[in-house]
Each structure stands twice: as C-alpha cells, then as structure tokens.
Amino acid sequence: xxxxxxxxxxxxxxxxxxxxxxxxxxxxxxxxxxxxxxxxxxxxxxxxxxxxxxxxxxxxxxxxxxxxxxxxxxxxxxxxxxxxxxxxxxxxxxxxxxxxxxxxxxxxxxxxxxxxxxxxxxxxxxxxxxxxxxxxxxxxxxxxxxxxxxxxxxxxxxxxxxxxxxxxxxxxxxxxxxxxxxxxxxxxxxxxxxxxxxxxxxxxxxxxxxxxxxxxxxxxxxxxxxxxxxxxxxxxxxxxxxxxxxxxxxxxxxxxxxxxxxxxxxxxxxxxxxxxxxxxxxxxxxxxxxxxxxxxxxxxxxxxxxxxxxxxxxxxxxxxxxxxxxxxxxxxxxxxxxxxxxxxxxxxxxxxxxxxxxxxxxxxxxxxxxxxxxxxxxxxxxxxxxxxxxxxxxxxxxxxxxxxxxxxxxxxxxxxxxxxxxxxxxxxxxxxxxxxxxxxxxxxxxxxxxxxxxxxxxxxxxxxxxxxxxxxxxxxxxxxxxxxxxxxxxxxxxxxxxxxxxxxxxxxxxxxxxxxxxxxxxxxxxxxxxxxxxxxxxxxxxxxxxxxxxxxxxxxxxxxxxxxxxxxxxxxxxxxxxxxxxxxxxxxxxxxxxxxxxxxxx
Numbered sequence: 001x002x003x004x005x006x007x008x009x010x011x012x013x014x015x016x017x018x019x020x021x022x023x024x025x026x027x028x029x030x031x032x033x034x035x036x037x038x039x040x041x042x043x044x045x046x047x048x049x050x051x052x053x054x055x056x057x058x059x060x061x062x063x064x065x066x067x068x069x070x071x072x073x074x075x076x077x078x079x080x081x082x083x084x085x086x087x088x089x090x091x092x093x094x095x096x097x098x099x100x101x102x103x104x105x106x107x108x109x110x111x112x113x114x115x116x117x118x119x120x121x122x123x124x125x126x127x128x129x130x131x132x133x134x135x136x137x138x139x140x141x142x143x144x145x146x147x148x149x150x151x152x153x154x155x156x157x158x159x160x161x162x163x164x165x166x167x168x169x170x171x172x173x174x175x176x177x178x179x180x181x182x183x184x185x186x187x188x189x190x191x192x193x194x195x196x197x198x199x200x201x202x203x204x205x206x207x208x209x210x211x212x213x214x215x216x217x218x219x220x221x222x223x224x225x226x227x228x229x230x231x232x233x234x235x236x237x238x239x240x241x242x243x244x245x246x247x248x249x250x251x252x253x254x255x256x257x258x259x260x261x262x263x264x265x266x267x268x269x270x271x272x273x274x275x276x277x278x279x280x281x282x283x284x285x286x287x288x289x290x291x292x293x294x295x296x297x298x299x300x301x302x303x304x305x306x307x308x309x310x311x312x313x314x315x316x317x318x319x320x321x322x323x324x325x326x327x328x329x330x331x332x333x334x335x336x337x338x339x340x341x342x343x344x345x346x347x348x349x350x351x352x353x354x355x356x357x358x359x360x361x362x363x364x365x366x367x368x369x370x371x372x373x374x375x376x377x378x379x380x381x382x383x384x385x386x387x388x389x390x391x392x393x394x395x396x397x398x399x400x401x402x403x404x405x406x407x408x409x410x411x412x413x414x415x416x417x418x419x420x421x422x423x424x425x426x427x428x429x430x431x432x433x434x435x436x437x438x439x440x441x442x443x444x445x446x447x448x449x450x451x452x453x454x455x456x457x458x459x460x461x462x463x464x465x466x467x468x469x470x471x472x473x474x475x476x477x478x479x480x481x482x483x484x485x486x487x488x489x490x491x492x493x494x495x496x497x498x499x500x501x502x503x504x505x506x507x508x509x510x511x512x513x514x515x516x517x518x519x520x521x522x523x524x525x526x527x528x529x530x531x532x533x534x535x536x537x538x539x540x541x542x543x544x545x546x547x548x549x550x551x552x553x554x555x556x557x558x559x560x561x562x563x564x565x566x567x568x569x570x571x572x573x574x575x576x577x578x579x580x581x582x583x584x585x586x587x588x589x590x591x592x593x594x595x596x597x598x599x600x601x602x
Contacts, residue, residue: 008034008048011055015044028063031070035061077101082159086142089436090157096146104138125212132166132208139437149365150425150444160437169204171433173197173245175373183266183348184250184357189384191250191357194376194431199240232281242275244268244330254347255340261321264344265334272327276310279325283312293317304342305350311338362426366443373432380427382444390417478525479562479572482553485521486534486564489551492516494542494568502542504550508534524553537585540566548585552578 012034015021021036021044028045036044045066046055054069056062077083083101108130115122130136139159146153164172173195184191209217228234248266255262269275280299287297295316302309302324311324324338328349335341347353357363357379367377397414429442492511493504511517524533536551546567555561561578564570573581579599586595 005048007053008046011046011053012036029067031067033066082140083142085436086140086157086159087144089159090142090144090155090439096144098145100141100143102141104135104140108135128212132212134160134164134166134168137162137164137168148443150362150428151423152444154440154442156440158438164433166204166208168438169201170196171375171431171438172200173375173433175375175432176246176371176377178358178371180246180248181358181367181377182356183248184379185252185254185347186355186357186360187254187381188250188252188357188379189381191248191379192377193246193248195245196247197245198243199236202236202240231285233278238274239278242269242271242278244270252343252347254343255335257336257340261336262340263336264340266344266348267332267334269327269330269332272330272332275332276327279310290314290317302338304345307345309338309341309345360426362444363428366428367430370428370430370432370441370443373434374430375433376431378427378429382424382426383421386420386424387417390420475526481525482533482562483564483570483572485524486551486553486562487568487570488521489517489534489536490564490568490570492521493550497542504538504540504542506538508536508551526553526556537589539591540589542566545585545588547581548588549581552582 012023015023015036021038023034023036026033026035031047033045033047038044043058043061044055045058045062046053047066047070048054049070054066056066056069058065082103086101087099112122127136137160139161141156141158143156144154160168176193176195180193184193206217206220209220224235233239244267246268250264251257251260251262252264255264257263283297283299290297293316295314297312297314300311300313302311304326307326307328309324309326311322313322321336322338323334323336324341325332325334326341326345327333328345333341333344333348335344358367360379363379394414425444427442427444429440432439432441489508489511495516496505496511496514497503505511505514508517508522512519512522522534523529524531527533533553534551535554537549540548540550544566546565548566550564550566552563553561555575555578558575560572560574562570563573563578563581565581582599583592583595586592
C-alpha cells in the first residue's frame with residue numbers, strides 16, 4: 001500500500017543523495033521498474049507490487065531475476081532442504097519481521113571464481129585461513145528477527161559440517177550449569193557468564209599460527225619465553241592451567257562502583273596455590289618500580305565472615321583502586337576494591353544470599369528455553385541503561401534533528417523517559433552449540449523503538465556519518481578497478497611483445513586492434529567514459545629496467561595515482577613516489593626531455 005510506495009521513494013532518495021547513481025524509470029515487459037546504475041558496473045532494479053518491495057542487484061542488468069520475483073516463478077529458497085534445516089534449528093518466530101540466509105559454501109565458491117578471474121590462482125595461505133577461521137566447515141548462516149516474549153527476539157544459526165577447529169574451538173566447551181548463574185544477583189546491572197578453556201584455546205592458537213605462519217609462531221614462543229625469564233612463571237605452563245573454564249562477570253547496585261569500578265569477577269580455579277604464588281610474584285615485581293617513586297606496594301589481608309580477602313595496596317601515591325581477591329572453594333572472587341569482594345561474598349556465597357538472576361522475571365521467562373547446551377549467558381538491565389543514557393540521548397537526538405533538511409521537527413514530540421520505559425524488557429542472550437552448529441539467541445531490545453520524529457533524528461545522524469564513508473569507499477573501489485585495468489594492460493603488453501621481438505606496442509589502441517584488450521579496460525572509473533585516462537610510456541621492451549613505469553592513470557587530486565610497472569605489478573602510489581618513479585623511468589630511457597613539466601622539479 002502507501003507504506004510500500006513511500007519506502008520505494010525513500011530508497012530512491014537515498015541513492016540520489018549519494019550523487020553516484022544514474023536513476024531512471026524503464027519498462028520491462030510491460031512492468032514499470034526503476035533502475036539505478038553505478039559506473040555501468042552495478043545495477044539496482046526495483047519495483048513494487050501489492051504491499052511488497054522487490055530489489056535485485058547485479059553486475060549485469062538483472063531484469064530476468066526481477067521479473068521472476070514479481071511473477072513468483074523460478075526456484076524457491078523455501079524449497080531448499082538446507083534452508084529449512086536452518087530455520088527449524090533456529091526456531092521460527094511466531095511473527096518474523098526479517099530473516100537473512102547465506103549459503104556460505106556457494107559464496108566462497110563465487111569468491112574464488114571472481115578472484116581467479118581477476119588476479120589468478122588464490123594464494124596457498126587462503127585455504128588455511130578459511131579453514132582455521134571456520135569458514136570451510138560452515139555450510140550456511142541463518143538469521144532472524146521477530147516478535148518474542150520480551151519484545152524483539154533475534155536468532156543466528158551457523159550450520160557447521162565438520163570438526164570445530166581454529167576460531168570454532170571457542171564453542172567447543174561444556175554447557176553452563178544452573179548453579180553458575182545462581183551466583184549472579186537478581187538486581188545486577190549487567191552480567192556475562194561463559195565457559196572457556198583458556199589453556200586449550202592457547203594451544204589451538206599456537207597450532208594455527210604454526211600451520212599458517214611458522215615464523216610468527218616462533219616469535220610468539222620467543223616472546224613468552226622472554227616474559228617468563230622476567231616474571232619468573234610461565235603464562236602457558238603455570239597461569240592458564242591454574243584457571244578453570246567458567247567465568248562470571250557482573251555489576252550490581254550494592255557494589256557502589258563508578259563506571260567499571262564496581263565490576264566483579266568469579267572464576268573457576270584448578271590450582272589455587274599456583275595462582276596465589278603468581279599473585280605474590282607480580283607484587284614483588286612491581287615493588288622496586290614504585291619504590292623509586294617513594295611508594296610501597298604490599299598485600300594486605302582483610303578478614304570477612306570467615307573469608308580472607310587479599311588486597312593490593314599502594315602507599316605514597318594517590319592510586320584510587322585497591323584490587324582484591326578471595327579464594328572460595330574452587331573459585332576466586334575478584335574486584336577492583338575489597339568492598340566489592342565483600343558484597344559478592346555476602347550475596348553469592350553466604351547462606352543468606354538473596355535471589356539470583358534466574359529469579360528476574362524476564363530471565364525466568366526465556367532462559368529455560370535457551371539454556372540447553374548454552375555455553376554463555378548475557379544480561380542487561382535496560383531500564384537502568386535507559387535512565388542512565390536518556391539525558392545524553394535527548395541532547396543528541398535534538399541536535400541531530402535540528403540539522404535535518406526538513407523543518408517539520410518539533411522538539412516537544414520526542415518521547416519522555418517514562419514513555420521510553422514503557423514495555424521495555426531486559427536483554428537476555430546466549431550462545432549454545434551442538435553437533436549441528438552454533439546458535440545465538442537474544443531476547444529483548446537493548447534500546448526501545450524510536451518514535452517517528454526521533455527516527456528522523458537518527459536518520460539525519462546516520463546519513464551525516466555514512467555518506468562521507470560511502471563516498472570514500474566508492475573512491476577506494478574505483479582505485480582498485482583502475483589498478484586492475486592497468487595490471488591487465490601490462491599483461492596485454494607482454495602478450496604482444498611475445499610476437500614482436502620483445503617490443504611493447506607503440507600505443508594502447510594497437511592492443512584493441514589485436515583483440516588483446518577491450519575499450520572498457522582503457523577507461524578509468526575515476527575519470528569516466530570517453531576520457532583518455534591512462535598515460536602509456538611507449539618505446540620500451542620487455543628487457544628494459546623492471547623499475548620503469550609502463551603506464552599510469554592521470555593523477556586526480558594530490559593523494560597519488562595508480563601505476564603499472566615494467567615487471568607487471570600494479571599498485572597505488574603516493575604523489576611523491578610517483579614523481580620519483582616517473583623521473584627515474586625517463587632518465588633510464590635517456591628521454592629526460594619527455595618528463596611532464598609538473599614533475600621535472602620536485
């Protein structure tokens with residue numbers, strides 16, 4: 001309906017605002033569609049029908065694809081078994097608002113095809129990087145946003161086929177236990193709990209480094225050995241094996257902290273004695289440095305309800321923190337002050353401990369459905385966050401909206417704090433893993449929905465940020481295309497020289513006449529069609545100095561230009577180096593009188 005039409009108009013206005021697109025209405029088999037062309041290389045075609053907006057993007061004009069979408073013909077994604085398996089695993093929302101699906105293996109295959117067509121064979125390291133980053137073992141990605149019990153619910157499922165190695169080892173751990181989350185108080189501002197075997201991850205990191213870049217692995221090993229000789233203990237052999245898998249971080253009102261100073265950590269411990277020795281050793285190392293500043297570093301013990309809290313203090317300097325730790329059975333409680341540690345001991349380990357985060361209504365509603373195989377848990381008190389940020393948010397929205405092109409903005413239309421808090425749920429999220437893959441689930445938005453006018457402010461702010469970035473990205477993309485053109489010109493010149501006694505062609509037009517190059521190859525996207533953008537230094541042979549410039553793009557601005565050298569490689573060089581290389585080329589050819597006037601004196 002009208003909303004779809006408005007969306008199509010807004011989409012066109014967005015493209016027009018960049019100044020990069022040629023936009024027109026065309027007729028495709030009696031269907032009126034809109035087309036935007038980017039440098040005759042990327043085509044955007046869109047149309048509306050009923051209450052739907054259809055958009056297709058392609059390197060060649062994708063009219064057939066758009067007509068198939070409008071007509072409901074062609075192969076349906078919904079029929080894909082892999083797609084259906086991903087949706088089933090993620091759990092389809094009752095009212096999905098948006099979903100995203102990517103066949104990762106097809107995308108990787110397309111990437112290989114494009115890269116090999118432009119650059120040739122992929123470097124050998126690429127396969128190793130893809131494997132160790134988990135891309136090779138990933139079949140597909142499925143993401144979904146929809147209505148949930150806490151408002152917005154988001155899910156991301158990564159379908160894995162094969163062994164989890166490299167980065168995927170981050171999810172090769174035991175699930176969290178209910179008693180782990182019971183250590184977090186119900187009124188926490190925020191919380192994070194996860195299982196992570198640092199010792200195993202360190203070993204996996206060394207394996208990956210050794211496989212992909214042996215020299216880097218040796219450098220890291222040497223660096224760790226140097227650290228061990230200084231501190232007197234090994235990070236890999238002493239520190240990491242002493243730590244357990246479960247880590248819990250949170251902050252709560254009773255901690256009385258400012259910014260991060262109230263943060264507490266509860267960590268599993270395998271070797272408490274080893275950690276205490278390392279703790280003492282670090283204090284010994286820091287003492288001489290502080291002594292030079294007439295300060296003293298020491299460990300003070302504080303008794304609290306049968307526990308001993310070890311506190312690091314500095315005498316003689318105005319240090320506002322006093323890091324503290326207390327060992328409780330197979331865990332260590334850490335904080336940036338002994339007061340924080342005392343509160344954690346009373347609220348998480350005492351018999352009189354209060355209700356845990358599992359009793360928080362929003363967590364209680366959704367976590368039991370998420371907790372199977374869950375390896376991590378994340379929570380945010382959005383009411384606290386909104387109260388803390390509302391004043392600054394109001395200032396920013398008002399300022400951004402006042403800079404928008406429309407004059408319809410009314411500052412009084414921005415929502416009040418109570419309106420922002422209405423129906424705002426807490427945020428609950430977590431990762432889980434099983435034999436099928438990895439699943440991230442999130443309930444509750446971190447920020448409430450914007451009203452129409454506050455959305456205007458957000459649009460103005462995003463536009464002011466994104467448009468310059470888009471222009472810069474477009475410029476870098478054009479530079480890359482220009483370098484590819486010059487590299488192709490160099491290759492064509494060498495092919496020509498094979499049949500002409502190692503001599504390069506007298507001009508670039510000869511390459512077109514010989515069907516070695518295309519007219520498109522001689523046009524720079526930075527200059528536009530019909531412009532003689534590339535300067536060819538004729539009269540050279542394949543046996544001349546490899547440092548010579550063979551051809552270059554006429555410089556625009558003062559940042560530099562794209563150049564192809566006689567050895568066949570093309571790159572972007574800054575203005576100073578370009579001038580040096582250009583003068584050197586003509587000097588080696590004994591043709592200094594041909595140096596362009598603007599580059600003769602430097």
